[in-house]
Amino acid sequence: MNLSLTRRYRFSASHRLDTPQFSEAENRRVYGKCNSPHGHGHNYALEVTVSGPVDSATGMIANLGELDPFVEQEVIGPFDHKYLNEEIAEFQSLVPTTENVCREIFRRLEKFPAARLERVRIEETSKNSFEIAREN
Amino acid sequence: MIRITRKIEFSAAHFYHNPNLSAEENHRVFGKCNNPRGHGHNYALEVTIAGEPDPTTGMVLDLKELKEILQREVMDRMDHRHLNYEVPELAGLIPTCENVATVIWKLLEPKITSGKLDRIRLYESPDLFVDCTAASTNGAGSQE
Numbered sequence: 001m002n003l004s005l006t007r008r009y010r011f012s013a014s015h016r017l018d019t020p021q022f023s024e025a026e027n028r029r030v031y032g033k034c035n036s037p038h039g040h041g042h043n044y045a046l047e048v049t050v051s052g053p054v055d056s057a058t059g060m061i062a063n064l065g066e067l068d069p070f071v072e073q074e075v076i077g078p079f080d081h082k083y084l085n086e087e088i089a090e091f092q093s094l095v096p097t098t099e100n101v102c103r104e105i106f107r108r109l110e111k112f113p114a115a116r117l118e119r120v121r122i123e124e125t126s127k128n129s130f131e132i133a134r135e136n
Numbered sequence: 137m138i139r140i141t142r143k144i145e146f147s148a149a150h151f152y153h154n155p156n157l158s159a160e161e162n163h164r165v166f167g168k169c170n171n172p173r174g175h176g177h178n179y180a181l182e183v184t185i186a187g188e189p190d191p192t193t194g195m196v197l198d199l200k201e202l203k204e205i206l207q208r209e210v211m212d213r214m215d216h217r218h219l220n221y222e223v224p225e226l227a228g229l230i231p232t233c234e235n236v237a238t239v240i241w242k243l244l245e246p247k248i249t250s251g252k253l254d255r256i257r258l259y260e261s262p263d264l265f266v267d268c269t270a271a272s273t274n275g276a277g278s279q280e
Contacts, residue, residue, distance in 0.1 A: 001268050003237070006266070006267065007263060008262065059232035060232050065165070
């Protein structure tokens, strides 16, 4: 039997899908209304899954008293109520599709010292979700 | 292979306390979950069974049977109970979501005689859940 723990967080942010590798017309064609020049926003839901041995002293894979502040520091604080294209350094040169946001959040949370990050899943809206799992 | 999932909900009380730690350490490690008077949650449990449909009935497992197993093994034991005091299988364990899910897995696994227990997902709240998955699979996306 394998065991994992998943915690769900929320943040709200704006973004614009636009790449300098395309012309203005191509950006408009590829990204449609997501290319709207001043950006638009979403209420993102973020699921973070970790695994590891259950500590016999605490009964826990990871103490939420450690996981929550780590996710707050690495992701929620920097991302919540921000314009991702301009306020997250990595997205100044990378289009902040939710695929890329998944990758960036996985990269940030992979440093969590107390358990092994297995998966990051993001609901961009109630209709679209994206996930990235550790590759073994 | 087909997976079928049944969901149940139960409500229970618990608190976290390790008698081997000092009062200060318990408070530091468990925070507000250490309140000795306890607190409660509405738990939701998703139980997934994997198998091939029986050629006669077209079912992996009769959901009526699964419902009865879940009633007997989980609801009767845990619904409207205090997990620290009233569930013998949790005696000596801190009733975290991890430990409660593990106990439920061990209770259910031998009772599933048609198909195999593939996954249980125990929600302590909408924002926190634990998955137990069969060791031979890697959850979603595993082989047929």
